[in-house]
Amino acid sequence: MEFRFSERIATLKPSVIREILKADPDPEAVSFAAGNPSPETFPTDEMANIASEIFKNEAGFAFQYGVTEGYTPLRRATAERIANKHNIGRDFDDVIIVSGGQQGIELAAKVLANEGETVICEEPSFIGALNSFRAQNLKLAGVACDENGMRMDLLEQQLIAHPEARLIYTIPTFQNPGGSTLSLERRKKMLELAEKYDVMIIEDSPYFELRYSGESVPTIKSMDDTGRVIFCGSYSKVVAPGIRIGYVCGHKDVLAKMTVAKQVSDVHTNLFFQMLVERLITGGGFDKHIESCCELYRHRRDLMLSLLEQKIERGKAVWTNPDGGLFVWLRMPEGYDGLELCRIVKQQKLTCVPGNAFCVDENAVSNGVRLNFSLPSDEQIVKGCEILANAINEYVKL
Amino acid sequence: MEFRFSERIATLKPSVIREILKADPDPEAVSFAAGNPSPETFPTDEMANIASEIFKNEAGFAFQYGVTEGYTPLRRATAERIANKHNIGRDFDDVIIVSGGQQGIELAAKVLANEGETVICEEPSFIGALNSFRAQNLKLAGVACDENGMRMDLLEQQLIAHPEARLIYTIPTFQNPGGSTLSLERRKKMLELAEKYDVMIIEDSPYFELRYSGESVPTIKSMDDTGRVIFCGSYSKVVAPGIRIGYVCGHKDVLAKMTVAKQVSDVHTNLFFQMLVERLITGGGFDKHIESCCELYRHRRDLMLSLLEQKIERGKAVWTNPDGGLFVWLRMPEGYDGLELCRIVKQQKLTCVPGNAFCVDENAVSNGVRLNFSLPSDEQIVKGCEILANAINEYVKL
Numbered sequence: 108m109e110f111r112f113s114e115r116i117a118t119l120k121p122s123v124i125r126e127i128l129k130a131d132p133d134p135e136a137v138s139f140a141a142g143n144p145s146p147e148t149f150p151t152d153e154m155a156n157i158a159s160e161i162f163k164n165e166a167g168f169a170f171q172y173g174v175t176e177g178y179t180p181l182r183r184a185t186a187e188r189i190a191n192k193h194n195i196g197r198d199f200d201d202v203i204i205v206s207g208g209q210q211g212i213e214l215a216a217k218v219l220a221n222e223g224e225t226v227i228c229e230e231p232s233f234i235g236a237l238n239s240f241r242a243q244n245l246k247l248a249g250v251a252c253d254e255n256g257m258r259m260d261l262l263e264q265q266l267i268a269h270p271e272a273r274l275i276y277t278i279p280t281f282q283n284p285g286g287s288t289l290s291l292e293r294r295k296k297m298l299e300l301a302e303k304y305d306v307m308i309i310e311d312s313p314y315f316e317l318r319y320s321g322e323s324v325p326t327i328k329s330m331d332d333t334g335r336v337i338f339c340g341s342y343s344k345v346v347a348p349g350i351r352i353g354y355v356c357g358h359k360d361v362l363a364k365m366t367v368a369k370q371v372s373d374v375h376t377n378l379f380f381q382m383l384v385e386r387l388i389t390g391g392g393f394d395k396h397i398e399s400c401c402e403l404y405r406h407r408r409d410l411m412l413s414l415l416e417q418k419i420e421r422g423k424a425v426w427t428n429p430d431g432g433l434f435v436w437l438r439m440p441e442g443y444d445g446l447e448l449c450r451i452v453k454q455q456k457l458t459c460v461p462g463n464a465f466c467v468d469e470n471a472v473s474n475g476v477r478l479n480f481s482l483p484s485d486e487q488i489v490k491g492c493e494i495l496a497n498a499i500n501e502y503v504k505l
Numbered sequence: 506m507e508f509r510f511s512e513r514i515a516t517l518k519p520s521v522i523r524e525i526l527k528a529d530p531d532p533e534a535v536s537f538a539a540g541n542p543s544p545e546t547f548p549t550d551e552m553a554n555i556a557s558e559i560f561k562n563e564a565g566f567a568f569q570y571g572v573t574e575g576y577t578p579l580r581r582a583t584a585e586r587i588a589n590k591h592n593i594g595r596d597f598d599d600v601i602i603v604s605g606g607q608q609g610i611e612l613a614a615k616v617l618a619n620e621g622e623t624v625i626c627e628e629p630s631f632i633g634a635l636n637s638f639r640a641q642n643l644k645l646a647g648v649a650c651d652e653n654g655m656r657m658d659l660l661e662q663q664l665i666a667h668p669e670a671r672l673i674y675t676i677p678t679f680q681n682p683g684g685s686t687l688s689l690e691r692r693k694k695m696l697e698l699a700e701k702y703d704v705m706i707i708e709d710s711p712y713f714e715l716r717y718s719g720e721s722v723p724t725i726k727s728m729d730d731t732g733r734v735i736f737c738g739s740y741s742k743v744v745a746p747g748i749r750i751g752y753v754c755g756h757k758d759v760l761a762k763m764t765v766a767k768q769v770s771d772v773h774t775n776l777f778f779q780m781l782v783e784r785l786i787t788g789g790g791f792d793k794h795i796e797s798c799c800e801l802y803r804h805r806r807d808l809m810l811s812l813l814e815q816k817i818e819r820g821k822a823v824w825t826n827p828d829g830g831l832f833v834w835l836r837m838p839e840g841y842d843g844l845e846l847c848r849i850v851k852q853q854k855l856t857c858v859p860g861n862a863f864c865v866d867e868n869a870v871s872n873g874v875r876l877n878f879s880l881p882s883d884e885q886i887v888k889g890c891e892i893l894a895n896a897i898n899e900y901v902k903l
Contacts (some may be wrong), residue, residue: 108731108756110705111671116616116762119769146565154568155560162553167544170552170745206604206771213770217640218514222620239769242615273509307508315766331506347568348778351604364510367517371637372611373604377775379745 115222115244116299136456137491139478142283142433145407148400149347151386157386161379166340169379175370176362177354178381179202184389185340193315193393194329195338201359203366206376208313208341208353210369213239215309215337215355216274216288220245225272227265227306229257231465231473233283236276236311244320248272249467254427256282256289259296266304275301277309279327280315281432284465284477288430294327299333307361310457313341313353314432316397321430327380334358342384344433345397350380404433407480410488418496423503426478432480438462439503445476446500457494513620513642531854535889537876538856540681540831543805546798547745548785555784559777567777573768573776574760575602575752577777582787583738583752590792591713593736599757600765604774606711606739606751608767611637611733613707613753614672616762617644623670625663625704627655629863629871631681634674634709642759646670647865652825654680654687657694664702673699673706677725678713679830682863682875686828692725699733705759711739711751712830714795717803719828734755740782742831743795748778802831802879808886809833809878816894821901824876830877836860836872837901843874846900855892 161169174180186202187194196202205211212235216226222244228237230249240247248269250261256279266272275297279289289297301308310327328338337357346352355365369375386395408429415426416438424439437450446461462473481489540846559567574580582598587593594600603609614624620642626635628647638645640851648659654677663668673695677687687695699706708725726736735755744750753763767773785791806827813824813835824835837846844859862872881889 108733110617110732110756110758110762112616112762113619115619116766119762119765141570143570147571149564149568151560151564151568155557155564158556158560159553162549162556166547166549166553170549170747171544172539172541172741172746195852206775211769218510219508221511221513222571222642235769235772238765242766242769246618314628334508335506343570346571348772349568351771351773351775358506358508360508364508364514364517367636368514368640371607371633371640373608373749373771374746375749377604377749377778380775380777407718 115242119238119242123164128329133456136458137483137487137494138458139483139491140458140460141479141482143209143482144344144348144400144433145481150396153390154383157383165382169382173375173378173381175375176366177376178378178385181381181385184385185357188388189340189356193326195326196356197332199334199358200356201362202354202356204376204381205355205369207303207343207348207351208311208339208372209239211237211339211353211355212236212276212311214310214365214372215339216240216243216245216367217368218361219307220273225269226274226276227262227272228276228467229267229278229282229285230467231284231462232276233278233311237467240276242294243494247467252282252285252287254287256287256293257297259293259300262297263300266300266306272304272306275306276311277308278311280312280324281317281429283432284432284434284460284462284475286427286429286432286436286437288324291324294324294330294495297303298327298330306314308336309339310336311339313344314431317401317404317433318431319401319408320353328356334361337361345400346384346387350377350384352376352380352384384397399475404481407485407488408435410485411480411492414489414492417494418492420500422505423499433479435478437476437478439499441474443474443503445473448476448498451498451502452494455494455498457491459495513640514589517636517640528776528838534854534856535881535885535892536856537881537889538858539877539880541880542742542746542798542831543801543879546701548794551785551788555864559780563672563780564640567780571773571776573778574772575765575774576776576783579779579783582783584754586786587738587754591724593724594754595730597756598754598814599750599760600754601642601760602774603751603753603767605741605746605749606709606737607637608731609737609751609753610634610674610707610709612763612766612770614638614641614643615766616759617705618671623667624672624674625660625667625670626865627676627680627683628865629860629873630674631676631709633865635865636795638674645865650683650685651681652685654685655695656690657691657698660695661698664698664704670702670704674709675706675725676709677688678710678722679715681830682827682832682834682858682860682873684827684830684832684834686722689722692722692728695725696733699745700731706734707737708734709737711742715744715799715802715805716829716830717799726754728773732759735759743798744782744785748775748782750774750778750782765897775808805878805883805886808883809876812887812890813894816890818898820903831877833876833878835874835876837897838873841872841901843871846874849900850892851894853892853896855889857893
């Protein structure tokens with residue numbers, strides 16, 4: 108039979124990235140396409156020990172229904188940790204646990220915006236968030252970034268052009284895919300503009316604890332005195348993504364509504380792993396664990412950057428030098444197509460994600476390509492950069 | 506600051522049941538309010554063994570991102586199991602894994618109905634589903650049930666009255682809260698009506714494997730030759746609810762859209778427990794495990810029913826004699842208020858859920874009260890039935 112799908116879903120396509128990821132099971136293939144952390148960073152032994160303790164002593168609780176806002180000790184431990192280390196959270200704020208950062212983004216939009224209203228976001232931006240907004244029949248308005256992140260003059264233009272805008276969605280720290288970090292000055296300006304135009308800010312920060320160099324910049328949430336910022340955090344990159352545990356810090360009134368929305372979505376997040384993560388982060392070695400993740404990723408970033416530098420002919424591409432996160436964002440000169448480059452390297456068994464996948468207008472052409480350095484091994488980085496550089500050197504004619 | 510919430514969420518209240526559940530931490534208190542399985546039924550030892558195997562051999566895979574449609578071996582094992590045991594699934598169908606049955610319901614409505622359209626459902630019905638529809642700005646149209654489930658004459662009236670209806674939402678087997686099971690004849694009629702009026706059916710069946718007496722009735726899905734039925738199943742009641750693992754069987758085209766909707770909601774379901782459940786159901790003892798759950802619940806059901814029979818004065822209440830599921834649905838004579846009864850017994854530390862919580866019109870008065878027999882111990886059932894019967898005997902004047 109022919110099905111009639113809802114308007115919001117009918118035109119929505121599966122994420123290009125996840126489709127690309129599914130594609131090539133060949134062990135010889137190299138992927139710079141993922142957004143995955145390295146499995147080497149998963150604290151598996153410690154998790155196994157904690158798991159067996161939970162099985163022994165608290166299985167009845169762990170396997171029963173839990174409360175929607177999350178396992179209380181994990182909410183508390185998370186709130187304390189982000190307050191102490193990152194100055195996130197005021198008296199009016201609260202923390203709830205969600206099924207990965209993605210759910211935090213979806214729930215925030217769900218409670219704050221009606222169908223047809225507009226979300227203003229960086230262009231390019233995280234496809235998972237853009238698709239979540241599209242699936243809610245929200246409109247997107249993109250704002251270009253430079254090396255200091257979203258441009259505030261263009262943001263204000265969009266706020267004026269879209270008086271029905273309800274939300275700014277931003278990844279201010281190690282932006283995905285662009286890699287830029289919003290400067291302190293611009294963070295303050297964004298808060299000012301949010302006040303002036305009465306919009307809320309979703310601060311999506313899955314990578315903010317993965318800094319390998321440079322000075323850390325305060326989160327926007329840490330400067331939020333009115334409750335306008337909803338901070339979406341994640342344990343995917345600092346513990347493991349498969350467990351689907353994230354958190355949201357925001358004004359109590361907003362979180363109360365998000366909790367109601369979560370209740371009808373998945374009732375609550377897997378309770379066993381909420382308990383496990385709580386033990387992990389209160390166990391004493393968590394900061395050290397994050398440091399060791401950073402060490403690995405710093406090494407891989409440096410390796411990739413030095414290979415791109417060595418192998419790509421001068422002027423044929425530029426790329427970011429990210430202080431953290433998981434990605435390098437590479438751009439060819441104007442007029443060259445990132446999608447075409449991805450097709451070329453795909454034939455040589457290297458997968459990258461073309462920049463247009465991250466565009467507000469999915470039919471846009473982008474000269475960018477996103478390169479992940481967290482998942483591939485050193486050997487794979489060497490091999491992939493070789494393929495990529497050769498392809499660029501051949502494709503781009505100066 | 507004052508927040509402006511989206512229309513769909515602004516008026517939505519937290520589930521009365523979950524609020525009631527949170528309320529009384531007194532160990533002396535008795536609760537008939539939950540929808541929880543008994544922790545005694547959790548196959549904890551077997552789960553612990555499987556978990557330690559996964560930690561040992563497959564942690565890198567289990568903790569990495571998975572695919573949205575679910576862990577392939579669990580999808581396959583589930584599909585085989587429901588096909589072989591329950592004749593569910595045709596060539597055009599597929600199975601995806603979701604984060605509990607609740608997510609299956611939400612995703613089905615999300616991909617099939619636009620805001621403002623109508624869902625036709627039993628009245629009373631499962632509050633989690635009703636709230637999920639409300640949170641999507643869907644309208645609800647209730648259809649009364651009798652001892653054979655939803656009345657088909659009234660269903661057709663509602664289909665005529667609501668030409669914009671897109672969906673029938675039904676819990677045909679051991680309905681929550683009413684306890685009725687839709688007769689075979691009516692199941693066929695519902696399929697006919699769905700064809701005639703071109704609507705889809707969400708068949709929500711979290712309890713269908715928990716049958717304690719009587720003849721089993723084929724699922725609606727097992728008679729679906731066109732792909733009109735989306736079957737939402739759950740491992741919450743036959744493994745454990747805290748792990749949040751459910752499944753959906755439906756037409757490939759519908760599931761492809763639901764997968765896209767799930768991707769932007771939580772990316773995928775906790776992978777570790779998907780793997781664990783797969784081992785559990787393919788390990789050989791799963792049917793036996795379900796039998797032992799049924800044995801426990803049969804005993805508790807019988808205990809509760811015999812106590813109600815003994816202690817409530819004739820004519821002051823009637824109640825269902827459910828062949829399965831987790832609930833007895835008790836009604837006082839017309840004019841008596843279930844909410845008032847719940848308030849009375851609450852003062853004596855017994856919690857029940859008033860019938861109005863399950864009504865399409867939340868302000869309706871219901872003479873019903875839902876009683877759960879799966880979670881309380883024998884001792885608690887005795888104590889709770891005593892309190893309840895005394896309260897009814899006093900409150901209801903014949």
